[in-house]
Amino acid sequence: MSSSSPAPSPPSPSPSRLVPQLLVALLQRRRFDSTLRPSPTFRGFSPHSIAAALAAIPRLLLPRSPRRLCPQRPFPATASSPANRRLAAALTLAFLSWSHDHAHPQQVPLSEAPLRAAALALARARALPALFRLLRSHTPLVSTAALTDVVRALGEEGLPRHALAAFHRMRQLRCAPDAQCYNTLIAALCQNGRFREARFLLDQMERPGARCAPDSYTYTVLISWYCRIGVGTGCRKAARRRIYEAGRLFRRMGEKGLEPDVVTYNCLINGLCKTYRVERAHEVFDEMLSKGCAPNRVTYNSFVRYYSVVNEVDKAVEWMREMVARGHGMASSSTYTPVIHSLCESGRVGEARRFLIEMAESGHLPREHTYKLVKDAIEDAGEEPLTGELCQSIEDGIKERCRQVMRIKPVMRPVRR
Template identity: 65%
Template sequence: MARVLARARALPALWRFLRRSETLVTTPTVTYVIQTLGEEGLFKQALAAFYRMKQLHCKPDVRCYNAVIAALCRAGWFRKARFLLDQMELPGARCPPDSYTYTIFITFYCKRSLETGCRKAIRRRIWEANHMFRRMVFNGYTPDVVTYNCLIDGLCKTYRIGRAHELFDEMSKKGCTPNRVTYNSFIRYYSAINEVDKAVNMMRDMVEREHGKPTSSSYTPIIHSLCESHRIKEARDFLVEMVEGGHVPREFTYKLVRNALDCAGEEGLPEEMCQWIEDGIDARIKQVMRVKPLMRR
């Protein structure tokens, strides 16, 4: 009920319900409320719910701290979020942070760096993400593949490929196996700067090392880069390889390759394959249209 009221943004009714149900309210209940308020963009109310826990006779745990820190970072209130982290890191703190706490900071630092067009702001946010990563390691926490992926993706999108490769090599040394998300960050980077051969090598390395199987997210940037480089035959081959792997390309990618083949006078795609792709695209559109009315509610 508390989560329903939070989603409906009925805040007065939410606080009344929590006060009347003090005997039933637990720490997970308040955590879900904070998480929901943060997702709805009610950041001040999420922070207020965190500080009201004492009135409800609840004590925050690490999941509760992570929920309010995520809400604050989503709002860009990093100073307040770091204040909570400093409290968690105090010697003898009842609720010390975990690896996910630091991952939240790294994720939102990288996201915020991409939302600004100011180079100085980008450098600042990426520096803070790297600093938080080192702070995490210094405090004795082991980064997992999600932490590495968040930082590597942010570095690749801000064209700091040297540091991204350092982290990629560090993963192997520390026994943290990269996955498809890790490789896709490099594939998108090399495709964006028109070094598509390196992107292809990254995808082939992923398959050879058995770190994952390429999906449409892996093939799409490579195909687009090949079309921009006028390597139409190779783009066609990759599209065929993608379809044979059971993946339906995006409508834009499919039309891009077909138009490029027609303009270059090259052999087109087989009719059976074209029909299978078009049926898959239609099925995807119908699925999205069934979901959209639910999202409006």
């Protein structure tokens, strides 16, 4: 008697075919099934749900790039691997095609929201040929806002040349750039150290008859990045040059009839203070007051940090008290910390102790390093120690803050064997 051979098992579907079904199962909030039988309560897809699924792909597969320590150096590699980027691009295109052709129970035409989410996901995945093919094939649906998001994403990924290419293709895609698109591209170029191209775009915007005239935000972006890179460079001559360019843009802004706001003043004052040009910073501060622009805590913190660094802590305290007296803001932990550190370095431990107590009583939690610095300085100097209740309150607050940070930004721990 011959034994009957077992029935052949049905071929398993390929992973590329299961990917759209998995996303649809997530959208329907039910268990994954390769046959994808329709749910009785499911009434079809909406453009919003398809766009939400496409936006989740780069968020799950492509971690954001780490922040650069020096903007003049080349952009670091992203935390995502090339395999993850290829998977994210393939998944985006597969799900977009599937949702357009096989949506159940009714076919959903492609709209602007899914196309915008797919373009942003491809930009995050650095799939540039697929990105531009997608935009060309759906030209009527491409909007200026979608291309602005693509330019911003390419700039954050460290691809300024491709951000420029996307900007220059706007006419081919029948879109007209607006001021926000220009500002986004200028910020992306400055973020990657391409100041020459950014200044060229500004010159184009300033030409008579230009389609988009620069606004206050355009100049503020350039001033902010000039000051930020000038502070970060190690060469004093290069730093002075950057700050000079920032001041030149600040003056040109006034010549164009644009009034700087408090953010513009803060960027310039912070850059001047950090490059030890405090006399010019005082002039800008006086001009700020004369024009009726009220300073805030960020403005005063720049002077407090400067005088704390140059060991003129009495002037730093004077600026802090003046801020509170004029009603321009309240002292925070970023205001108290440089003053306390400067007092400890100067050997004025008793005053540092009083400022730490004042900081804690005003509801601001000190950093762990600041707390330990004051506590060790008190023990070395033989001053009156902090009360046990205050120490317990500060230590509990530091532990709670660490727990909150760990929930938001978990770090890798070594595996215990």
